[in-house]
Amino acid sequence: MSQRTADEVREPTHPGSPVGLPALDVERARRETPGTLRVAHLNNAGAALPPLPVTEAVVAHLHRESESGGYEAAAAAGDQIAGTYTSIARLIGARIEEIAVVENATRAWDMAFYAMSFEPGDRILAARSAEYASNVIALLQVAARTGAVVEFVDDDEHGQLSVADLRRRLNDPAGPIKLIAMTHVPTHGGLVNPAEQVGALAREAGVPFLLDACQSIGQLPIDVDRIGCDLLSATGRKFLRGPRGTGFLYVRASILDRLEPPFLDLHAATWTAPDRYVIRPDARRFESWETNYATKIGLGAAVDYALSWGLPAIEARVTALADRLRTRLNSVDGVQVRDRGLRRCGIVTFTVDGVSAHDVQRSLSGRRVNTSVSLVEHARLDLPARGLPDLVRASVHYYNTDDELDQLIDALPTPRPIRSGAGR
Known part of the structure; x- marks a missing residue:
């Protein structure tokens, strides 16, 4: 990853920075993020504010299309388009031919999952509390179609996927395990699942491992060889700060070669004879x-921008900011932080006694603080089991400041008494 020059960094000024790792130049990051002048954007797990280089890259290509035509503009931007694949490969420690750029993280995950073959009795292991709703829906659909069985691995005492229970299931002779999906x-929470430990068990068992990195890409360093995943899906719009409608x-x-995409076109395959076709040999x-193409180029610009800061430095700042926000929230009577996990990241979820998550979000929005709501219906294996309602989700990034954390605290509605018997 790129090394920062001396005039681009400052000595650490926040607690939690690893020794010897310089803090980010937050003032520069905010200058290059015009949206910070208008809102306290604490909804980075939804869609982060893009930096100027990303916006400029997208707009420049749109202008090129308007002036020369779409096909012609794409041909002229060939090096930029190819550079997106190079940058993504560098970001995650992969090879260029192992990267496909698609519309979003869900499409990426679905293309990988639906490319696999399942038979009656095949077992699919997934994380119980962390799984994304769209992924679970896909798992259930394929199980209903094929007779495969979806097993949700238990949580450990920290709320993360239990490595011990995963090991037990991998050694259970109940039926062949065809996939680990996590x-x-x-x-809907700030925990970080133990991906490297899961990857080690998957390699040992010879089971493919599909990792959904939608919320981790851009805020945590990701190395596919260190993790040991065989498949990884990610988005551009969240912590990577890329355009919406991009993913990989x-x-x-x-x-x-063990995966045939669920559908093909003349890009994914070549029509070689009237009754034959050949699927292309790479991930594309x-x-x-x-x-x-405009947003594909913008995605490459976002990856390059993240690499220019360095993912370890980004993680250090994001983690420290989130920890400080949790401390501030826990100091407010009637406010409870709901995050679990031994290792936590930039997502912070909480409730305010007697006030619905949507009302809290509206109150914050009225004071120009952007947050989101994590719905119970999107976390049916976690929030109901903990007796929790919809949660307020605040998610920080390295361009956020302590003043913005205070702005959120000051904008919280007053907690109200909870009626007897009401859930917490």
């Missing part, structure tokens, strides 16, 4: 021919 960071899929070269078999 969400790295849940959308990583497919390890050693597993590629999971793409389609028509794509948004």
Whole structure:
């Protein structure tokens, strides 16, 4: 990853920075993020504010299309488009031919999952509390179609996927295990699942490992070899700070030929004879021919921008800011932080006694503080089991400041007495 020059960094000024790791130049990051002048944007797990280089890259290509035509503009921008694949590969420690750029993280995850073959009795292991709702729906659909069985691995005492229970299930002779699917960071909480430990068990058992990195890419360093995943899905719009409608899929070269995409077009395959076709040999078999080249270029710009700061430095600042926000929230009577996990990241979820999450969000929005709501219906294996309602979700990034954390605290509605028997 790129090294920062001396005039681009400052000595650590916040607690939690690893020794020897310089803090980010927050003032520069905010200058390059115009939205920080208008809002306290604490909804980065939804969609982060893009930096100027990303916006400029997208707009420049749109102008190119308007002046020369879409096909011609794409041809002229060939090096930039190719550079997006190079940058993504560098970001996650992969090879260029292992990267497909698609519309979003869900499409990336679905293209990988639906490319696999399942038979009656095949077992699919997934994380119980962390799984994303769209992933669970896909798991249940395929199980109903094929007779495969979905098993949700228990949580450990910290709320993370239990490595011990995963090991037990991998050694259980009940039936062949065809896939381990795990969400790295849940959308509704700040925990970070133990991806490297899961990857080690998956390699030992010879079971493919699909990692949903939608909420971790851009805020945590990701190395697919260190993690040991065979497939990884990610988005551009969240902590990576790229355009909406962008995402990517990583497919390890050693597993590629075992996967046939659920649908093909003339980009994913070549029509070689009237009755034959050949699927392309790289991960771009999971793409389609028509794509948004402006946002694809913008995604590459976002990856380059993140690499220029350095992911370890980003993680240090994001983690420290989130820890400080949890401390501030816990100091307010009637406010409870709901995050679990031994290792936590930039997502912070909480409740305010007697006030619905939507009302809290509206109150914060009225004071120009952006947050989101994590719905019970999107976390049916976690929040109901803990007796929790919808949660307020605040998610920090390195361009956020302590003043913005205080702005959130000051904008919270007053807690109200909870009626007897009401859930917490």
